Amino acid sequence: MRAPNHLDQTLLALADPTRRAILQRLSAGETRVTELAEPFAMSLNAVSKHIRVLERARLVHRRREGREHLLSFTPKPMDDVARWMDAQRANWSARLQALDDLLQAEDRAAASTPPDKKGRTR
């Protein structure tokens, strides 16, 4: 029994072209379910399920107005993803930078001592 966290659910929700298309459509404004489903080559029910996935990930908010359900895009979870990715890339860059510094230090050391075959591949 896993307890999927928010990042899991957001990324999972985004990992489907239909759902990304839905979000794209919604970022142009509130839309009814049927209207949203119309362009897709699948049943209304299938789209309804996709919407539930997006709601679970809090990427979509539903507002009921009579028998119509109006959906809107709520971008906050994507900010969280962006933050995770930024952190990840910061790590990565930091490591590359450290590696670079190290290599330069080695070069300087090599320059002041008899050059004895430094194999810096790449």
Next chain:
Amino acid sequence: MRAPNHLDQTLLALADPTRRAILQRLSAGETRVTELAEPFAMSLNAVSKHIRVLERARLVHRRREGREHLLSFTPKPMDDVARWMDAQRANWSARLQALDDLLQAEDRAAASTPPDKKGRTR
């Protein structure tokens, strides 16, 4: 038979805490498979499968050195995700901005005409 595109595969690969942890570990530098698997409460085989998912998404590159397989993080696919998200949020902001402009225009119009109760619910 769907043909999942790169975004799909990248996001799917990222939508799992084990795999995100693997990437985090790898962003600190190249690591052997066994070493990578050690902290996880699952079989080596399970981790090996996760790695294959990451490779399929091109988030990880494998370099064979003797019997050891050295894995490294390759961030490019995450850049693509970042680009998609930026575009998405640009859309969203643009729409909010347009909405805002519209509302302000209406307010100005309302201020210069007798308010005649148009049922703008909410």
Next chain:
DNA sequence: CTGATATTCAACCCTGAGGTTGAACAATGC
């Protein structure tokens, strides 16, 4: 009340994801 429209619920199917275990393969050490 009746019928049409908007939407979900429920049951089912198929495929793939994530895990297991056991065997196979490849490189190393003696």
Next chain:
DNA sequence: GCATTGTTCAACCTCAGGGTTGAATATCAG
């Protein structure tokens, strides 16, 4: 050659994802 280490391959299990169809629910229009 032989045992050991690093890693994958293969078969299997269970469960969730994404789709279908058919029925149920809620609202609106007459």
